[in-house]
Amino acid sequence: MSNAQIECRDLWKIYGANSQKAMEAVLKDNLTKEEVRDQFDCVLGVRNASFSVKEGEIFCIMGLSGSGKSTLVRHVNRLIEPTSGQIHVAGQRVDTMAEPELRLLRAETIGMVFQHMALWPHRTLGENVGFGLEVRDVPYEARREAAIKALEAMDLSGWIDHYPDQLSGGMQQRVGLARALAADPEILLMDEPFSALDPLIRRQLQDQFLELSAKLKKTTLFITHDLDEAIRMGDHIAIMNDGEIVQIGTPEEIVTNPKDDYVAEFVKGISRVSLVHAETIMEPLEGRAATNKTIQTGAELSAIIDCFLDDQEPLTVVDPDGNSVGHITIKAALTALRG
Amino acid sequence: MDLWDIFDKEWVPVGAWVEQFLNWVVSNFRFIFQAIKVPFDFVLSGLEDTLTGAPDLVMLAVITLVAWQAGGRRLGLISASCMLAIGLMGAWEESMTTLSIVLTCVVFCSIIGIPLGVVAAKRDRFWYVLQPFLDLMQTIPSFVYLVPIVMLFSIGNVSGVIVTFIYALPPVVRLTNLGIRQVRPDMVEAARAFGASKRQTLYKVELPLAMPTIMAGVNQTIMMALSMVVVSSMISVTGLGQMVLRGIGRLDMGLATVGGLGIVFLAVVIDRVSQSFGISARDRGHKKWYETGPIGFLRSKILKN
Known part of the structure; x- marks a missing residue:
């Protein structure tokens, strides 16, 4: 992988005093989570996870609580030590890195946002945002300047000398984001950043973050327990269950082609109108004559349904060069909508 | 010997052992304990000379200003009236001696107790080892170690500080551990x-966030130090405690009452002032310490001109 910014290979995390022995046994006999717990008194946190995140993309990790997604993401900046496996971040090998380099990596290359904000209540917003620079002994003026810039980007300019508890929840999480961006890192780790907020504020922050992300092009690892959010935010989604990555794919792949019952269960309630595209549901032409009613490849299901509102004649799908590549009947469109 | 009354005999002569051990320590290692006294002596005599040497009214003003700075105008007024009451009762000199003993004790309890608490919070095993010692220090009747302390450190105010130190150290360690x-x-x-x-x-991050709890520990330590004042006067520590002890000894209720009231007033002042040091910035309305109290008052006057 040439342009992978984050890459984890065969990552395992087993908690407990006997983790090394448990690791060997798991590799040999392929034990389940329960067997590891009963035989070694260890908890299997992450099971053989491999994934890579390309530069500039948003990679969502989705799973229910206890599925190991927070554990997995903490391996990237090694807040949690892996039991086995390799971690590469921005061209550096993280799992074998020495403490000073690791601290530098955390301060300069990786910014992190936490579920419950984790802003320090005894520090002003300026001091919170400038912390990553402060621990590297950056002088006060430079820290202040970076903090002003980062807070400005989050529409919090006037608040620099206030304290976190004087802000609302949504504003606090914007401070969290500003803190992660202050050192201008290449990578953002976001651990359920919007889960603790109410739906309207969450939506606003998602939009604000997407806008910012399109501008800054930070490689982002985004944790969420909400598939809707994962689909909105992610270029790719990894679905986790019981410490294992079940499926990795684009939102469309996940929704249209769930790998197993677990993923299918998640996907059930998801609206497909903006996820499914013409080329996914079209059938081959097979000698049929192209109709006048055409639609471009890449058109969303919502646009296809619009075409069937007036009459129910099949649609012909054309690629950007004008060639007919397939056709869609109303039956196919409705089936795709139902899922 | 009758088997039913087996415990009539002393099987394990703990008392004799302790006495022998103590005599051995005193005759061979007394110099170590005399050396331990040096830093205590240094801080105590410095404080005592300052507090008792300064003119009474200057000290009254200083205490009032410190209280005002720490806890606002109301606390300044309370402290001024308490100290005034002590002064008017004629217990000023003694209260200054007691104050210097308590402050010395607090200084050493903090210097030693806070790091101990931090280490205990970081290492469970250390905490498990430390706990029984803290329990022992808190529960063993202070009369028991009064005699060995006198044998090792001799009598006087410095020994009084050491006795008080042993008794008052646990809360600051415990609460620092808890806070972290x-x-x-x-x-x-x-x-x-x-x-x-x-x-x-x-x-x-950790120490600032634990500070209110740590300060509660320091406050507890101060209160325990004050409660040792009368007991430690038995090894001829001067101050308010001695007034009480002498009053009891001579059945002079007046003198004992004056000493007792003095301790109460002094306790109120120290307790309130040390408590207000522990109030978090959030509860103070996010003002820096130099923006409030007499210093804030002066500062705003100067900045205006």
Whole structure:
């Protein structure tokens, strides 16, 4: 992988005093989570996870609580030590890195946002945002300047000398984001950043973050327990269950082609109108004559349904060069909508 | 011997052992204990000379201003009236001696207790070892170690500080340990995630967040030190405690009452002042310490001109 910014290979995390022995046994006999717990008194946190995140993309990790997604993401900046496996971040090998380099990596290359904000209540917003620079002994003026810039980007300019508890929840999480961006890192780790907020504020922050992300092009690892959010935010989604990555794919792949019952269960309630595209549901032409009613490849299901509102004649799908590549009947469109 | 009354005989002569051990320590290692006395002596005599040597009214003003700075105008007024009452009762000199003993004790309890508490919070095993010692220090009747202390350190105010130190150390260790352990884990994790070293995390995040709890421990330590005042006067420590002891000895109720009231007033002042040091910035309305109290008052006057 040439342009992978984050890459984890065969990552395992087993908690407990006997983790090394448990690791060997798991590799040999392929034990389940329960067997590891009963035989070694260890908890299997992450099971053989491999994934890579390309530069500039948003990679969502989705799973229910206890599925190991927070554990997995903490391996990237090694807040949690892996039991086995390799971690590469921005061209550096993280799992074998020495403490000073690791601290530098955390301060300069990786910014992190936490579920419950984790802003320090005894520090002003300026001091919170400038912390990553402060621990590297950056002088006060430079820290202040970076903090002003980062807070400005989050529409919090006037608040620099206030304290976190004087802000609302949504504003606090914007401070969290500003803190992660202050050192201008290449990578953002976001651990359920919007889960603790109410739906309207969450939506606003998602939009604000997407806008910012399109501008800054930070490689982002985004944790969420909400598939809707994962689909909105992610270029790719990894679905986790019981410490294992079940499926990795684009939102469309996940929704249209769930790998197993677990993923299918998640996907059930998801609206497909903006996820499914013409080329996914079209059938081959097979000698049929192209109709006048055409639609471009890449058109969303919502646009296809619009075409069937007036009459129910099949649609012909054309690629950007004008060639007919397939056709869609109303039956196919409705089936795709139902899922 | 009758088997039913087996415990009539002393099987394990603990008392004799302790006495022998103590005599051996005194005759061979007394110089070590005399050396331990040096730093206590240094701080105590410095404080005592300052507090008793300064003119009474100057001290009254200083205490009032410190109280005002620490806890606002109301606390300044309360402290001024308490100290005034002590002065008017004729117990000023003694109260200054007691104050200097208590302050010395607090200084050493903090210097030793807070680091102990921090280490205990970081290492469970150390905490398990430390706990029984803290229990012992708190529960063993102070009369028991009064005699060995006198044998090792001789009598006087410095020995009084050491006796008080033993009794008053546990709360600050316990509450520092508790305070550090109670810091929200995601606060610590966030500090690490932004590249802070262990030391930076401790000084920039854990200690400030644990400060209200640590200050509650210091406050408890002060209160326990004050409660030792009368007991320690038995090894000829001067001050308010001695007034009480002498009053009891001579059945002079007046003298004992004056000493007792003095301790009460002094306790009120020290308790309130030390408590208000522990109030978090949030509850003070996010004002810096130099923006409030007499210093804030002066500062605003100067900045206006």
